[in-house]
Amino acid sequence: MTGERDGNGRRHGPPRRAGLDAERFDEAWERVNERGRTAGRDRLQQLRIKSVLAVQAGLAAALAWAAARWLTGMPSPIFAPAAAVAVITSSFGRRLPNTVELLAGVTLGIFVSDLLIEAIGVGVWQTGVIVTAAILVALALSTRGGIVGNASGTAVLLGALSSSRHTLEFPRFVDALIGGAVGLAVTLLLVPINPLRVMRRVAAPTLRELADQLRLTASALRRRDHALAERALTRSQEIGAELGTFWDAFGGAKETAQLAPARWPRRRSVRHYQMSAPEVDQAVWNTRVLARRVLVLIEDGEPVPETLPDAVDALGAAVHALQQEVVSGWGPQDARRHALRAVAEATRAEMAGTGLSGTVIVGQVRSAVSDVLQSTGMDRTEALRRIRDVAAGQSRPDP
Structure with a gap:
């Protein structure tokens, strides 16, 4: 057995080991505190950067809604603010290419949906076929996620709301165009970082x-x-x-x-x-x-x-x-x-x-x-x- 006995005969562990354990605990505690302070500073820095994006997105959504309503006369131009926010929140540094992808995907989705609805009609299974076809055509032409995502989203919209498709196709494209333009204007002209x-x-x-x-x-x-x-x-x-x-x-x-x-x-x-x-x-x-x-x-x-x-x-x-x-x-x-x-x-x-x-x-x-x-x-x-x-x-x- 190790350790020494005190005056009452009780045995104690080696004091050096106890001191070493305390030293390691102090070091670990200091590391935890430092990591916490560093993580807090980093989160604050990220919040400051992203708060600008939040302001840009809110402003772009409001302006896109107003611009689309004024230009198209539609009472609820929901696609324009959605497109504007999509441009703002897209990959940092690729907003101009992403806007082009947005418009290309919408155009492709409209084209594929229009052709298939005329050929096979509308319904539950027809909507699945339309969406599948839109994605396959988009993948054949480009592997970019923005084009594929917007083509499939447009196909879902036109397939599901087929009864009013003739009133949806043109506004969908115009709304996307207006929203994309407003998003770029906000990020590059009105509130640039x-x-x-x-x-x-x-x-x-x-x-x-x-x-x-x-x-x-x-x-x-x-x-x-x-x-x-x-x-x-x-x-x-x-x-x-x-x-x-x-x-x-x-x-x-x-x-x-x-x-x-x-x-x-x-x-x-x-x-x-x-x-x-x-x-x-x-x-x-x-x-x-x-x-x-x-x-x-x-x-x-x-x-x-x-x-x-x-x-x-x-x-x-x-x-x-x-x-x-x-x-x-x-x-x-x-x-x-x-x-x-x-x-x-x-x-x-x-x-x-x-x-x-x-x-x-x-x-x-x-x-x-x-x-x-x-x-x-x-x-x-x-x-x-x-x-x-x-x-x-x-x-x-x-x-």
Whole structure:
């Protein structure tokens, strides 16, 4: 049995173990609190972006209703506001193509429905045949979901309400045309988003999550903590899964900067962030490989030179500095300095002796550093030259 007896003869467990458990509990509790605070900030950022979409959708629906009623004379032009809202809430960055798909799908649905109703009549099974035919024709002509969805929706409408189909076909198309035009006008002319603000609000949380994940990976490597390494890998996978939202927001910002006259003065700044986006994307995938190799290194019991975790930590500091540049508009000097320090630490670790996974980690650090340097505006040739120079400087023997 372990432990010591006190003056009353009672046995107590090892105090060191109790202290270690308390330390781990405190760390876990702090991580939970930090994740909660970060998640709250990110949700608030997303709400701010989507609140603009809500305002745009409400305004577009009201204007489309009024415009369609005035132009067509119909008392209840329900398709116009529906089309306007569909344009507003469609994939961010593809509103103009989606409007074209909307009109193409409606036209195709009308054409197929009209032909089949004349040939087979109307009824329960006829409606099923009409909808099936509309979808098959739409798929044969295009695989785009907008065309297929609107063609099938129009076919359902005309097949089910066949008794008044001659009064539905033309208004359906005109309503879709009016609604699509109003939706585009609202997003590009009346209430255009601020593309620079959207990019910053989306890029900053992604970079912050990436920096936190790298710090977690470095801590797992330094402690040889398998559970911590698994958690770091899971977080890197979560960041990768969120890249779709990242790219959607960037696409919407680019579209607005190109098409909305009020946002044309921001084209240059938007182009700067747009050019950096692929490097951020690549950095996310490189750090995922890095996190996976850390897990394998711990499992295989490979040596961990002291400067290897320091290299991952420095890379996380570089990403954090990049995030501060996005939020505050600071210059890229800090991000570049930390990134090149990561190369130096990784090179020293390689010289000290690494196993297979350790060598891969060194390579991934250098690859991610290249991504970070290019994200700051440095071209690829210059970034690679800087990395080679720093690595060569560490490899030279001291005089």
